[in-house]
Amino acid sequence: MSCNLYPGPARVKGMANLRQASLRHANLALVTRTVLAAETPPSRADVAAATSLTRSTVSRLVDELVAGGVLEEVESVVGGPGRPGRPATPLTASRGHFAALGLQIGVGHLAARLVDLSGTVLAERLVNVDLAGSKPSSALRRLGSLAARVLAEAPEGCRVVGAGLALPGLVDVGSGRLLSAPNLGWEDVVPGTGLEEALGGLELKLRVGNEADLAAYAFAHPAPGRDNEPQDFVYLSGEVGIGGAVVLDGEVMTGRHGWAGEIGHVCIDPDGPPCRCGSTGCLEQYAGRLAMLSAAGLDVAAIDGELRGRVEAGDEQACDAVRSAGRALGIALGGVVNVLDIPTVVLGGHLAQVGELLSPEVEAVLARRVLSAHWVTPRVAIAPDDPAAGATGAALIALEELVRHPADVLGT
Structure with a gap:
């Protein structure tokens, strides 16, 4: 019985070709991400400097990506600080391709x-x-x-x-x-x-x-390959109920089965109102859209902005409804922050529409309930008002x- 330790010329050549193809694929991805992540459209020279690839390699890869419709070249800029002489051709993500x-x-x-x-x-x-x-x-x-x-x-x-x-x-x-x-x-x-x-x-x-x-x-990555700040946060998505997500280093923490982040069903009061989930006193029964409108004395069909208008006009019932919702959010989030050590909260959905009104109460409750607040102050950020984020x-x-x-x- 013989044992051939050397794979033979044909197999060695095939393995080399495979490694070369894998390297090319990795470099195409590296160049693509470098261009998409840049705050301003970079040139080929900028990409080479950022990736440590040679200019000739970058140029060849960029040519492929432009020809394939992944990237596109935009109008050249001449000179500028640190860019004397020949114009550079900036690169961006291809639009509409x-x-x-x-x-x-x-x-x-x-x-x-x-x-x-x-x-x-x-x-x-x-x-x-x-x-x-x-x-x-x-x-x-x-x-x-x-x-x-x-x-x-x-x-x-x-x-x-x-x-x-x-x-x-x-x-x-x-x-x-x-x-x-x-x-x-x-x-x-x-x-x-x-x-x-x-x-x-x-x-x-x-x-x-x-x-x-x-x-x-979408909040952490507003466009493909691009990051937003912060990259660590607890996200609340408000509609009729309240959904939640936890993001660490730009990645959504989904849990063992993918069900993590159900902050809307954190209990505020076990003797509170029944929730559709089958439990009682859930956060969304205090800070969900319908709960807030009802507490403010508004019809559930009230148009967006009506609650804000009532608060800004000094309506006492509407102000109390917002304060109550802010307190409930602070209580629920205080426990979340204490467990996860992620002190930034992002309000989205209907919560973003009244985010500026909710933030003071939420931050005040967090300051009292979060153990680490003395060293790292919890803060509330507001997501863009987008019902289909x-x-x-x-x-x-x-x-x-x-x-x-x-x-x-x-x-x-």
């Missing part, structure tokens, strides 16, 4: 968005509709119609490379199954089957995720796959 579809189902709305590699929304549809107690099949058909209309508005030549759906509840990401959405009244739903007709021609796998997780991702996050995560593996779309 590659995009992903982000979808969202909320208790009060449906949304569809097409987002490109630059983070630009190419087309979108947002419909306000009461879906509490609705049939999943009906809502999904309507969302599929919105998705089809958005896709029809894609620029000519735009290639859709991914699709994602944000849902307000417990999601099994691996199977794409919504396990439970108490405020919708949905249990055990596989939404991908209801959207096959709208997405069938694209041959895309629909990625399903929790709405708050995806909204938090989860849809954006779903699209951005799909585009992140392209950023990590640009060679896959170059066809080589």
